[in-house]
Amino acid sequence: MALLEIRNITRRFAGFEAVKDVTLSIAAGEFFTLLGPSGCGKTTILRMIAGFDAPDEGDILLDGQSLAGVPPEKRPLHTVFQSYALFPHMTVAGNVAFPLEMANRSRDEIRRRVAETLALVHLTDKAAQFPHELSGGQKQRVALARGLVNKPRLLLLDEPLGALDAKLRVEMQVELIALQREVGITFVFVTHSQQEALALSHRIGVMREGRIEQCDEPDKLYTLPANRFVADFVGRINLMDVEVAASSKVLLKLKAAGLGEIAATDLRPIAVGERGAFALRPELIRVFGHRESADLKNRFEGRVKELLYLGDVTLYKVELQNGFIVEALMPNAASGRAKFHEVGDPVAVCWRQDAGVYLRN
Amino acid sequence: MNRPGFWLWAASLAVYAFLYVPLAVVVLFSFNDSVLNAQWVGFTTHWYAKLLHDEEMLRAAANSVLIALLSSVISTILGAMAGLAMHRYRFRWLPLLVLTPVAMPEILLGVSLLLFFRQVLDLTLGFMSILVAHITFSIGFVAVIVRARLAGMDESIFEAARDLGATPWATFHRITLPLILPALVAGFLMSFTLSIDDFVITFFVAGVGVTTLPLQIYSMIKVAVTPEVNAVSTLLMALTLTLIFLASRFAPDVLKAKA
Numbered sequence: 003m004a005l006l007e008i009r010n011i012t013r014r015f016a017g018f019e020a021v022k023d024v025t026l027s028i029a030a031g032e033f034f035t036l037l038g039p040s041g042c043g044k045t046t047i048l049r050m051i052a053g054f055d056a057p058d059e060g061d062i063l064l065d066g067q068s069l070a071g072v073p074p075e076k077r078p079l080h081t082v083f084q085s086y087a088l089f090p091h092m093t094v095a096g097n098v099a100f101p102l103e104m105a106n107r108s109r110d111e112i113r114r115r116v117a118e119t120l121a122l123v124h125l126t127d128k129a130a131q132f133p134h135e136l137s138g139g140q141k142q143r144v145a146l147a148r149g150l151v152n153k154p155r156l157l158l159l160d161e162p163l164g165a166l167d168a169k170l171r172v173e174m175q176v177e178l179i180a181l182q183r184e185v186g187i188t189f190v191f192v193t194h195s196q197q198e199a200l201a202l203s204h205r206i207g208v209m210r211e212g213r214i215e216q217c218d219e220p221d222k223l224y225t226l227p228a229n230r231f232v233a234d235f236v237g238r239i240n241l242m243d244v245e246v247a248a249s250s251k252v253l254l255k256l257k258a259a260g261l262g263e264i265a266a267t268d269l270r271p272i273a274v275g276e277r278g279a280f281a282l283r284p285e286l287i288r289v290f291g292h293r294e295s296a297d298l299k300n301r302f303e304g305r306v307k308e309l310l311y312l313g314d315v316t317l318y319k320v321e322l323q324n325g326f327i328v329e330a331l332m333p334n335a336a337s338g339r340a341k342f343h344e345v346g347d348p349v350a351v352c353w354r355q356d357a358g359v360y361l362r363n
Numbered sequence: 364m365n366r367p368g369f370w371l372w373a374a375s376l377a378v379y380a381f382l383y384v385p386l387a388v389v390v391l392f393s394f395n396d397s398v399l400n401a402q403w404v405g406f407t408t409h410w411y412a413k414l415l416h417d418e419e420m421l422r423a424a425a426n427s428v429l430i431a432l433l434s435s436v437i438s439t440i441l442g443a444m445a446g447l448a449m450h451r452y453r454f455r456w457l458p459l460l461v462l463t464p465v466a467m468p469e470i471l472l473g474v475s476l477l478l479f480f481r482q483v484l485d486l487t488l489g490f491m492s493i494l495v496a497h498i499t500f501s502i503g504f505v506a507v508i509v510r511a512r513l514a515g516m517d518e519s520i521f522e523a524a525r526d527l528g529a530t531p532w533a534t535f536h537r538i539t540l541p542l543i544l545p546a547l548v549a550g551f552l553m554s555f556t557l558s559i560d561d562f563v564i565t566f567f568v569a570g571v572g573v574t575t576l577p578l579q580i581y582s583m584i585k586v587a588v589t590p591e592v593n594a595v596s597t598l599l600m601a602l603t604l605t606l607i608f609l610a611s612r613f614a615p616d617v618l619k620a621k622a
Contacts (some may be wrong), residue, residue, distance in 0.1 A: 005621055014616075052526055053525075053526075054522055054525075054526075073525070074525040074526050075525050075527075075528050075529055075530055075533075076521070080520075080526055080527055081523070081526045083519045083522070083523055085517050085518075085519050086521035087517060087519040087520045087522070088520070089518075089520055089523075089524070089538060090542070091541045093540060100527055100529075100537075101527040101528050104527060104528030104529045104533060147392075148527065149527075152527075152528070200431070
């Protein structure tokens with residue numbers, strides 16, 4: 003049975019629906035992420051799980067029990083806030099001890115558990131310090147320790163890494179994964195960073211305008227996006243308007259205006275004449291000199307319009323004959339050569355038949 | 364580098380002299396060994412000793428202190444509640460309701476309270492009417508100080524407390540109360556100062572039986588400004604300054620809040 007079940011919840015604020023008929027099921031031990039642009043309703047869902055807000059319709063169940071009408075303090079789950087929300091008048095140890103005190107644990111147990119949890123987040127030596135004496139990353143770890151110390155059934159994390167600088171973010175991501183594995187507590191994480199979501203999660207729910215657009219494992223989400231929004235929001239992608247020219251069992255022929263036919267694969271039965279989009283990741287495209295031949299099903303000629311040398315890879319923007327600009331990412335692996343093509347070079351972009359995905363409108 | 368020039372210094376000095384020299388004169392003459400406030404004769408603490416044996420004065424002082432204590436305790440509690448409410452509920456008219464007595468001309472407040480006590484409540488003027496009047500004008504000050512304190516705080520810490528298992532009451536006494544404590548102390552000291560100094564409103568609502576220190580001083584100077592008045596004024600001044608100083612220590616924004 004799922005640990006947390008969200009059934010058809012809807013939340014309306016003055017005149018608009020922040021969350022529209024969302025259904026989710028999160029298993030025990032899972033690291034689940036709600037991903038979406040700001041204002042998509044992900045934080046509203048988190049607040050409803052925590053009990054700071056209530057759905058207008060639908061129900062939220064924890065261990066099969068409805069949480070409707072249960073105040074935040076009675077829910078066996080804790081939240082890590084974006085602003086950390088540490089109590090400024092308490093020491094680090096005092097902050098971490100707070101949930102245990104509220105749960106009326108014995109003094110010995112509190113002392114032991116606070117020490118254990120501070121050790122877990124490498125803050126043992128900061129126990130007697132006050133929040134204003136700590137760095138951003140340290141505050142973050144205190145907030146995590148405080149959320150974990152009373153072993154909640156569920157830990158909610160609202161953009162907890164948002165306030166950290168890039169390098170620290172990556173460090174904390176690694177720590178967060180290790181921590182979640184170590185304590186075995188279910189995490190529900192909210193972020194607008196697709197990179198963070200992909201790196202951390204077991205499963206991701208991508209949200210837009212109050213709805214879940216797709217809920218899948220990171221690799222599935224990346225390779226098989228359900229629609230244009232997901233394809234575009236998660237990672238870099240080329241999206242081309244196409245019409246289905248032919249469809250057999252596995253093989254799909256797509257027609258792009260002024261370009262010719264694109265060969266793709268799809269297991270779904272798709273009607274000829276249907277309109278949709280062809281989505282292709284830049285790193286799955288090879289860029290060749292226009293005279294070089296490639297043993298790849300799809301080959302289109304164009305001209306390098308721009309390039310971005312990034313050290314390990316180069317991002318080529320290639321203008322095709324129909325004016326469409328394809329982004330291709332090529333590793334700079336050849337010895338003695340920094341890049342393969344220059345701006346203005348006539349080139350051919352090629353990809354395997356199974357590289358791209360056809361998205362229905 | 365932009366240093367204030369000579370004239371700026373001179374002007375500031377003049378302004379401060381204008382503000383503080385009269386006070387200094389009162390202090391000076393309270394130690395003057397002469398019944399007249401005309402010229403310096405010699406140093407004495409005689410007037411202070413005399414004060415200690417003036418029963419009327421002592422009774423007035425006791426009234427003042429008792430009223431100040433009671434009114435500031437009560438208005439700190441009520442003002443804190445008002446401050447919390449103004450912070451939590453964004454009703455547009457709430458701050459207006461709470462803060463109007465602060466901005467109202469004292470004489471207007473005095474007259475209206477007098478009418479209210481006499482015509483509406485039919486209360487015998489005296490200790491109670493003074494107490495209630497002082498609470499009325501102090502609440503607003505405490506509310507402003509408490510709200511200023513809350514405004515600078517991260518809202519999510521109160522949610523975090525609930526989230527971590529604290530009931531609303533536990534959240535209040537473990538988180539909210541300790542965090543607004545400096546504002547409460549400052550508000551208390553502020554109310555105390557306002558109450559012990561107040562003349563205008565007290566004058567209207569005091570009736571005949573009960574006198575406070577400012578009223579007593581006023582009735583004495585109707586005859587003449589005696590050195591004894593200087594002495595009691597000096598003591599009152601010292602008390603006020605101490606309280607204002609303490610209040611500003613507890614909440615640096617308190618002096619700004621009064622404006």
